[in-house]
Amino acid sequence: MATHIQEDEPKATFIFKGTIRKLNAATMPDVPVTKSTAVVRIDQVVSGPSDLSAFLGQEITVEVSNKQSRVGQKLIFHAVPWMFGAGIAVRSIREESAGNVRAQTPTGAYDDADLVVRGKVVRVQLPKKVTRTQTKSATLPITEHAPLWREAIIEVEQVLKGKEKARHVTVCFPDSSDVMFRGVPKFEPGQQGYFILHKDAPTPFHALPEKTSAAGQGRDEQRQMYFVIDPQDFQPLEK
Numbered sequence: 431m432a433t434h435i436q437e438d439e440p441k442a443t444f445i446f447k448g449t450i451r452k453l454n455a456a457t458m459p460d461v462p463v464t465k466s467t468a469v470v471r472i473d474q475v476v477s478g479p480s481d482l483s484a485f486l487g488q489e490i491t492v493e494v495s496n497k498q499s500r501v502g503q504k505l506i507f508h509a510v511p512w513m514f515g516a517g518i519a520v521r522s523i524r525e526e527s528a529g530n531v532r533a534q535t536p537t538g539a540y541d542d543a544d545l546v547v548r549g550k551v552v553r554v555q556l557p558k559k560v561t562r563t564q565t566k567s568a569t570l571p572i573t574e575h576a577p578l579w580r581e582a583i584i585e586v587e588q589v590l591k592g593k594e595k596a597r598h599v600t601v602c603f604p605d606s607s608d609v610m611f612r613g614v615p616k617f618e619p620g621q622q623g624y625f626i627l628h629k630d631a632p633t634p635f636h637a638l639p640e641k642t643s644a645a646g647q648g649r650d651e652q653r654q655m656y657f658v659i660d661p662q663d664f665q666p667l668e669k
Contacts, residue, residue: 442508444478491519545592577604615664627656
């Protein structure tokens with residue numbers, strides 16, 4: 431049976447160029463077929479988890495936002511995961527006309543980041559607490575797609591973007607090997623490079639770790655927690 435992933439005002443995590451092959455149709459039996467569901471062939475992956483790139487050239491189910499879509503139309507879909515089962519189904523937040531698109535580069539990831547630093551991983555640890563209150567929906571289920579959050583403590587050598595002044599920053603990353611998270615960086619002590627960080631993690635990155643006091647700070651002073659959510663969010667020093 432497919433697993434549902436609820437979304438509330440989501441941020442697109444999978445952007446691809448595709449061709450609509452069928453309307454009022456689906457590629458998975460568990461998907462409710464409506465006037466909004468369509469079978470779409472993925473022609474080009476613009477950005478998203480590396481494992482979803484394996485669907486390049488294949489047909490998936492897309493719930494489109496534009497009810498005027500037509501068979502044969504080529505569009506760029508800004509989507510979020512919806513169901514996983516025998517295949518995948520995604521919900522498209524918006525579509526735009528397909529033109530000359532490029533796959534996401536580190537420069538594109540840099541532009542979207544809240545903080546970019548050069549630094550070194552000095553410690554990896556389990557979050558002390560996990561809460562759902564940091565998500566926009568407090569009713570997300572715990573499923574096999576749970577991210578298994580870990581915290582990496584990064585010693586900051588240089589701030590390249592942002593206003594963070596702390597010597598150390600906490601970076602949350604999903605340690606799960608699930609298809610939804612395998613492309614996201616996983617950290618170990620000693621890693622050095624450029625960390626492209628975000629203040630918010632979109633669903634399905636649910637059950638977010640709770641903010642805790644930074645080492646060396648007052649017990650009641652909470653540190654800003656950052657997230658890596660994309661394969662481009664860490665670049666080794668040699669790059």
